[in-house]
Amino acid sequence: MKENNYNILIVDDEKEYQLVVSMILEDAGYNTETCSNGREALDILEKRDIDLVITDLRMPVMSGDELIAEIRRKEMDVDILVVTAYGSIESAVEAIKNGATDYFVKSSDPGELLIKVERIADIRHIRRKDDILVKNQNSGSVFLDSKNPEFCQLLEMCDRTADTDISILLLGESGVGKEVIANYIHGKSNRKNEPFVPVNCQVFPEGVIESELFGHEKGAFTGAVGSRTGKFEEANYGTLFLDEIGDLPVTTQGKLLRALETKSIQKVGSNRSINLDVRFIFATNKDLYREIENGNFRDDLLYRINTLTLTIPPLRERREDLPGLIDFFVTQTANDQKKKNVTIDDDVMDYLLNYDYPGNVRELRNIIERMIALSIDGRVTSKEILMNSRNSSGIYTIQGELQDLRTARGAFEKNYITDSLRKNDWNVEKTAVSLGITSRQLWNKIKQYDIQKK
Numbered sequence: 001m002k003e004n005n006y007n008i009l010i011v012d013d014e015k016e017y018q019l020v021v022s023m024i025l026e027d028a029g030y031n032t033e034t035c036s037n038g039r040e041a042l043d044i045l046e047k048r049d050i051d052l053v054i055t056d057l058r059m060p061v062m063s064g065d066e067l068i069a070e071i072r073r074k075e076m077d078v079d080i081l082v083v084t085a086y087g088s089i090e091s092a093v094e095a096i097k098n099g100a101t102d103y104f105v106k107s108s109d110p111g112e113l114l115i116k117v118e119r120i121a122d123i124r125h126i127r128r129k130d131d132i133l134v135k136n137q138n139s140g141s142v143f144l145d146s147k148n149p150e151f152c153q154l155l156e157m158c159d160r161t162a163d164t165d166i167s168i169l170l171l172g173e174s175g176v177g178k179e180v181i182a183n184y185i186h187g188k189s190n191r192k193n194e195p196f197v198p199v200n201c202q203v204f205p206e207g208v209i210e211s212e213l214f215g216h217e218k219g220a221f222t223g224a225v226g227s228r229t230g231k232f233e234e235a236n237y238g239t240l241f242l243d244e245i246g247d248l249p250v251t252t253q254g255k256l257l258r259a260l261e262t263k264s265i266q267k268v269g270s271n272r273s274i275n276l277d278v279r280f281i282f283a284t285n286k287d288l289y290r291e292i293e294n295g296n297f298r299d300d301l302l303y304r305i306n307t308l309t310l311t312i313p314p315l316r317e318r319r320e321d322l323p324g325l326i327d328f329f330v331t332q333t334a335n336d337q338k339k340k341n342v343t344i345d346d347d348v349m350d351y352l353l354n355y356d357y358p359g360n361v362r363e364l365r366n367i368i369e370r371m372i373a374l375s376i377d378g379r380v381t382s383k384e385i386l387m388n389s390r391n392s393s394g395i396y397t398i399q400g401e402l403q404d405l406r407t408a409r410g411a412f413e414k415n416y417i418t419d420s421l422r423k424n425d426w427n428v429e430k431t432a433v434s435l436g437i438t439s440r441q442l443w444n445k446i447k448q449y450d451i452q453k454k
Contacts, residue, residue, distance in 0.1 A: 007030075008025055008032045008033075008050070008117070009023055009050045009052070012056040013060060013251070017106075023113075024113065025424070028117075028225065038059060038062030039151065042071075045078065051078065052121070055081070055082060056084075057082060057084055072098070114377070148317070166307040167260070167280045167308070169310070170310055170378070171283070171312065179241060182308070183241075184356035191279055195239075199241065201243065201247050206249040209252055211268050213265075214230040214268060230302070232274075236411075246284035250296065250297070270341065333377070339378050340350045348381065348382060414451065420435055425445055
């Protein structure tokens with residue numbers, strides 16, 4: 001059985017052939033959907049994450065050739081396997097010239113179909129790994145090229161422990177680059193040629209996270225129309241990065257602890273244990289000891305995951321790295337947005353070098369993307385960077401007359417601190433922790449800006 005989460009769409013106007021192919025592929029561990037013509041297939045492709053389309057050529061409403069043309073015209077990231085009759089191989093060859101990946105003769109041994117599907121799936125898997133590697137190298141290298149002593153010491157600790165299998169807990173504010181550091185550790189380890197699988201525990205609701213992590217069997221719950229491989233299995237022999245571990249439901253924390261201790265998992269709906277060899281890296285922006293006091297996190301799980309704890313400094317404490325990061329994001333964004341000859345006025349650069357970045361590297365990137373998008377003829381002026389208010393959706397806007405950058409920066413900081421105090425019920429200590437500053441520094445800011453509870 002292939003160990004992947006691979007989705008296949010079977011397009012054929014013969015219902016019996018749909019059923020047979022679907023059974024063969026699902027028995028081999030693939031997820032399948034079926035439809036009867038190209039028009040239905042396009043509707044599914046717009047709504048679902050499909051890896052491979054297996055399509056007949058001669059169908060009513062929309063033929064296989066028309067389907068291939070539409071898929072390639074819309075630049076959908078999907079492979080196409082054409083099914084043809086024995087006497088119509090010339091048509092299949094023509095379909096390959098027009099964008100299909102391979103072809104299969106309908107009367108051939110079903111084993112040959114499985115071989116072709118497996119080969120296409122393997123190539124796609126390798127291609128995705130290469131794309132992720134290139135992306136991480138491009139964005140991670142500049143982030144890791146640091147002149148900050150604390151950050152360099154952090155990287156040294158990563159280097160010294162990369163080849164071990166100890167669990168690492170990464171701490172730091174949102175946006176400081178915890179996934180980049182986790183990927184760096186993986187790339188320095190003896191598992192670097194195996195999968196690096198990141199999972200954000202915050203984005204999955206309680207009823208879904210266990211299936212996402214451990215996988216499930218067909219029929220395990222309503223809607224489980226096929227078996228699914230979880231992230232643990234995907235990361236086998238490689239590294240599993242569990243981000244926002246502090247948001248993992250308490251009920252799931254117990255199962256995670258058992259998996260860590262036994263080095264095995266059970267899929268949802270199965271009693272069979274699957275042994276795994278996985279390196280674990282965890283991350284959170286929460287105070288886990290406080291979460292334990294509040295009953296939101298298990299103390300035995302914390303002691304299991306924090307063999308080594310590394311704290312990533314926020315961007316405001318790495319100001320010597322700002323010029324390199326700004327230059328990188330400006331160049332990258334200009335290329336992405338196809339803007340030529342991008343220039344940044346001196347007062348705007350002064351703003352970028354002196355702003356505190358509560359959202360860290362993620363916020364720096366977003367600010368640069370926004371100001372370049374708003375620029376005229378590639379020139380970024382104070383009109384594009386001024387932000388003196390923040391609306392309820394978290395989007396920065398310009399209100400009233402344009403101000404000098406110092407005034408705008410002060411207005412933004414006052415509004416940001418006021419919003420943070422309000423969200424934390426005006427608890428100064430809690431707000432200071434969320435802002436990454438001391439309580440004394442926050443009191444000074446409150447006094448400086450005359451911030452009053454309303």
